[in-house]
Amino acid sequence: MTAPVAKHVVQARIDDVYRQEARKIYASLIRLLGDFDLAEEALHDAFSTALAQWPQEGIPENPSAWLISVGRFKVIDQLRRQKRQSEIVSQLLDSPIETPLFQHNREAAFEFSDEVIEDDQLRLIFTCCHPAMDAKVQVALTLREVCSLTTEEIASAFLVSPSTMAQRIVRGKAKIREANIPFQIPGEAELPDRIESVLSVIYLVYNEGYSASAGAQVTRAELTAEAIRLARLVLSLLPDAEVAGLLALMLLTESRRAARTDSQGDIVLLEDQNRRLWDQALIQEGSALVQSALESRDFGYYTLQAAIASVHARAADSAHTDWHQIVSLYALLLQVAPSPVIELNQAVAIAMRDGPQAGLAIVEALLQQKVLQQYHLTYATYGELLSRTGRVREAIRQFEHALTLTQQVPEQRILRRKLAHLSDLSHNPKK
Structure with a gap:
């Protein structure tokens, strides 16, 4: 038993644990309780209990293990009191696997190792990515339950409405419950069939962290770090070229973080970045992974994107x-994974190689595709190419439209700066 701790110290520690460990704790509670909703309830009960008890009893040596143990027993006690779901309670109490947690005391909680907690999050990813579910549901559910993205953030990543995304998440939870999908990492024979959705999840988490879909910040470092951590976990489990390619892509992209924003938090575009700020250690690690993946000749979508990032690096x-x-x-990437967004990126590269007029023709054709009509970067790209060909008034209209489609504050600021510059040019064409 440790000495009492000041409340403000406890609050700061709880905030820190919640920020860094909450999703791992949640994953472990799902394994122990076998239910998403019960695990969510247990998570909040555990943190409330910590807030009440830690000032008197002291902060435990392993806060995550303590919270998992307390949260689990809080739910079991509640089920007992309400005299409902007796079969669930019985199953939880009779399980031979988790015996150390049945003793409701602080010391027993410490027997729940950090390694087990780490693995639980990987188990949860594979559970959410079970082939019994539609691929769109797999990814949406994992982003919501494993990585704590909001429904709105996930909807933005998929370019669909929040209501549509909410329905997918509800369907996913129901499918896991009804099909009794096991909470476990699949065996070696099953891994190849499950890995595509897992990598898609990690990739989307990284994208949301590297360029947040909404809010005051360009990036969310906790999400990019989490995506890289998960990719390393998967690579240790399955040393596959595409897993290595995804990790390489994220490392190479992450290497540019320090140069992506200025001191005011405003976006600095790639061509304007101070490349001396790029992280050379990440570039070296990412480049080595790309080379290894390409040499395997068994690569795809992520490795090709990593190869592009390596050229930039x-x-x-x-x-x-x-x-x-x-x-x-x-061109190779479009053969592997045809996508209008990839075509848009290629149009930018063609414009850099052959001049803006060459890129304009491609972007104007792409604007006929409905999926790109709600994507702000389509209009920002169009506006940039128009401005580089001297069509200033048309460029202004495209940047104005892009501004209506983005919810990220730094992106709004850079679009307004471009509009101000173009407006000045339109009134003073000789400048």
């Missing part, structure tokens, strides 16, 4: 970037 500046190679890599 090797260039001293935008002018010395090998745009011919990037355009070729995008």
Whole structure:
């Protein structure tokens, strides 16, 4: 038993644990309780109990294990009191696997190792990505339950409405419950069939962290760090070229973080970034992974994107970037995974290689595709290419439309700066 702790110290520690460990704790509670809703209830009960008890009893040596143990027993006690779901209670109490947690005391909680907690999050990912569910539901559910993205953030990543995304998440939970999908990492023979959705989840988590869909910040470092951690976990479990490719892609992209924003938190575009700020250790690790994945000749979507990122990483500046190679890599990428967003990115590379007029023709054709009509970067790209060909008034209209489609504050600021600059040009064409 440790000495009492000041309430403000406890509150700060609880805030820190919640921020860094809540989703891992939640994953462990799902394994122990076998139900998403019960686990959510247990998570909140555990943190409330910690807030009440830790000032008197002291902060435990292993807060996560303590919270898991207390949360689990809080739910079991509640089920007993309400005299309902007796079969669930009986099953939980009779389980031979989790015996150390049945003793409701602080010391027993410490027997729940950090390694088990880490694995529980990986188990939860594979559970949510079970092939019994539609692929769209798999990814949406995992982003919500494993990574704590909001329904709105996930909807933005998929370019669908929040209500549509909410329905997918509800269907996913119901499917896991009705099909009694096991909470476990699949065996070696099953892994290849499950890995595609898992990698898609990790990739989308990273994207949301690297360029937040809404809010005051460009990035969310906790999400990018979580995505990289999960990719390393998966790679240790399955040393596959595409897993390595995804990790490489994230490391190479992450290497540019320090240069992506200025001191005011405003976005700095790739061609304007100070490349001396790029993290060379991440570039070296990512480049080595790309090379290894390409040499395997068993690569795909993520490895090709990583190869593009590697070309950028090797260039001293935008002018010395090998745009011919990037355009070729995008052509390969479109063969592997046809996508209007990839076509848009290729259009930018073509414009850098052949001039803005070449890119304009492609973007104008892409604007006929409905999925890109709600994507702010489509109009921002169009506006940029128009401005580079001297069509200032048309560019202004496109940037104005892009501004209506983005909910991220720094993106709104950079669009307004471009609009102010173009407006000045339109009134003073000789400047």
